[in-house]
Amino acid sequence: MDFFKAARRKDSGYTVIIGCGRLGASLANAISDREASVMMVDRDERAFRKLGTAYGGLTLTGDATDIAVLRSAQIERADTVVSVTNDDNTNIMVAQIARNVYHIPNVICRLYDPEREIVYKEFGIDTICPTVLSTREIDRLLGKSKEVKEA
Amino acid sequence: MQVLLIGGFDIARTLAASLLKRKYQVTAVHPDYDCCRQLADIKGLQVIHGDGSKPFILEEAGARRTDIAIALTDSDADNLVICELCKKRFGVTKTVSVIKNAENTAFFRQMGVDAVVCATNTITGIIEQLAFVHDMTALVPVGDGRVSIAEVAIPEGAPAANKKLWEISLPREVIVGCILRKDQTLIPRGDTRILAGDSLVLLSSAHQETDAIRALTGR
Numbered sequence: 530m531d532f533f534k535a536a537r538r539k540d541s542g543y544t545v546i547i548g549c550g551r552l553g554a555s556l557a558n559a560i561s562d563r564e565a566s567v568m569m570v571d572r573d574e575r576a577f578r579k580l581g582t583a584y585g586g587l588t589l590t591g592d593a594t595d596i597a598v599l600r601s602a603q604i605e606r607a608d609t610v611v612s613v614t615n616d617d618n619t620n621i622m623v624a625q626i627a628r629n630v631y632h633i634p635n636v637i638c639r640l641y642d643p644e645r646e647i648v649y650k651e652f653g654i655d656t657i658c659p660t661v662l663s664t665r666e667i668d669r670l671l672g673k674s675k676e677v678k679e680a
Numbered sequence: 681m682q683v684l685l686i687g688g689f690d691i692a693r694t695l696a697a698s699l700l701k702r703k704y705q706v707t708a709v710h711p712d713y714d715c716c717r718q719l720a721d722i723k724g725l726q727v728i729h730g731d732g733s734k735p736f737i738l739e740e741a742g743a744r745r746t747d748i749a750i751a752l753t754d755s756d757a758d759n760l761v762i763c764e765l766c767k768k769r770f771g772v773t774k775t776v777s778v779i780k781n782a783e784n785t786a787f788f789r790q791m792g793v794d795a796v797v798c799a800t801n802t803i804t805g806i807i808e809q810l811a812f813v814h815d816m817t818a819l820v821p822v823g824d825g826r827v828s829i830a831e832v833a834i835p836e837g838a839p840a841a842n843k844k845l846w847e848i849s850l851p852r853e854v855i856v857g858c859i860l861r862k863d864q865t866l867i868p869r870g871d872t873r874i875l876a877g878d879s880l881v882l883l884s885s886a887h888q889e890t891d892a893i894r895a896l897t898g899r
Contacts, residue, residue, distance in 0.1 A: 594757045596783050618733050618757035625760075630787055644735045648764045 545570065545607045547593040547623050548614030552639065554579035556611060561586045568602050571614075593623045596630070609635040617642055624654045681705065681747050686732035686762050688752025688778065689715045693722065695750070700724045709741050733761045735769060743770035751777045756784055763793045801825075819889070827885045831860075832893055836876040840896040846870040854884040854892040 544560055546553050549571035558581045560567040567586035571577065574590045591598035593614070604610065610627040612620040617640045624638040636654045643658045683699055685692045685708045692708050699706050700722070708719050709732040716729045730737035732753070743749065749766040751759035759777040766772035774794045779785065782798040789796060802821070809819045820829045834841055840848050845856060845868050858881040859866040859874065866872065874880070874896075882892055 594755075594784075595781055596787065616757065618755065618761040622757040622760050625791060626787060629790060642734065645733075645761060645765065647769045648761055 542566070542608045543603075543606050544568070544609040544611065545599075545602050545604055545627075547571075547610070547612045547620075549573075549576035549579055549588075550613060550615060551579065553611070553613045554581075556613070557586055558584055568607075570598065570602050594619055594626075596626060599623070599626060599631075604633070605631050607631075607633055609633070609637070612636075612638040617645065621645065621649055624649060628654055682742065682745050683707070684709065684738075684741055684743060684746045684749045684766070684772070686738075686749065686751050686753065687711070687758070688754070689719075691752050691778070693719060695752075696722055696725050707741050707746075709737060733758045733765070735765055738762075738765055738770060743772060746770065746772045748772070748774045748776065751775070753778075754780065756780055760788060760791060760793070763788075764791060767792055827883065828887075828889055829857075830882045830884065830889050830893070832880045832882055832896055834874060834876055834878045834880065834896060838876065838897045840874050840880075841876040843874055844870065845872050845874065848874075848895060850895055851884070851888040851891045853888045854882055857881045857883045 543566045545568045546557050547570045549557070549569050553569065557567050557569045561584050564585070568589060569577065569580065569586060570589045570591060570593050572590065572592045577588050580588070589598070589602050591601070593599060593612070604627060610624070610633045612623040612627070614620055620638040620640060624636050627633040627636045638649070638654055638656050640656050640658050641660065643661055649656060682705045685696060685706065687710060689710065692710070696706050696708055696719070706724070707726040707728060709728045709730060710716050710719060711729075711731045713729055716727050719725060720727045728737060728741040730740070732738060732741070732751070743766055746766070749763065749772045751762040753759055753762070756779050759779060763775040763777050766775050775792075776795040776797065777788055777793050778797050778799050779788060780798075780800055782801045785796045785798060805821065805825065806819070821827070822829060850856070856868050859868050859872065860879040860881065861875065861877070880896065882889060884892055
């Protein structure tokens, strides 16, 4: 939850989220609840239904691998870009555009497959990988139940 | 020389056949099983079934021994990741990517992709040429399309027929590089006379070829 804490410190910031899935929508709702500016981009308009009724941010329909779409989302103004579509390659590409073309300070992307690490490692893009996170958590829970058994 | 083609069924098939004929070793990777079976009908082509943006598929396709990797999928994001993996993880010497969105060209180059081809732009360019300019047998774009080489036939009664080259007013950025006359090839000078039935090879920049062709053929 470090991200939430970090974002809370500078509520004047502008966050662009790519991909209105469960993760993207819940993140957008949380940022909007804090009354910080947020822009949600998804190529499917219907995806915006996942945003809460109280959502006070902006939405934009379009393919985020199109630089023109990112420009309409005013990406150059953003201090954080979060790319959480269901396609790893799209997330990598958007993150690289954000980092290398627009020099956004915080770029976070979600990747299902941790094997493509070499592609983004050297660019200072922060990644979250559900598989790695779940593995770590399950491992921790197993360790705990083992301790309980031993005790 | 080892070449890897990733995705893009029709282009991959034509390219593979042409490269094999020139004695390259070619491997094709495609995510669709039926497409793979059809590709496998090409004699001498090695085919790998799978998603070419996954490192283990590229490994299996022999990316480590590959000299040139060509990404032909219809997703710009996939092509970018394929080229980056080939370059950074497998040390492929040259990467080539087809892209849909021409605006991404500079970004792809910035990310280390050696050659970027925008299929849509190239094709629309050719269609425009063929549909709106008559009597042109070939137009080859060079230098990202800034310069083009065109072959123009001079019909009977064209403004340029029976005139010396210096008598024709061509746009400044166009030169007649060569005259093809029956089986002869002439490098023209100002006093060379153009005859009906000649074919001229034009070198032009900044899209001046249409004006030049109008001045030469009257169309």
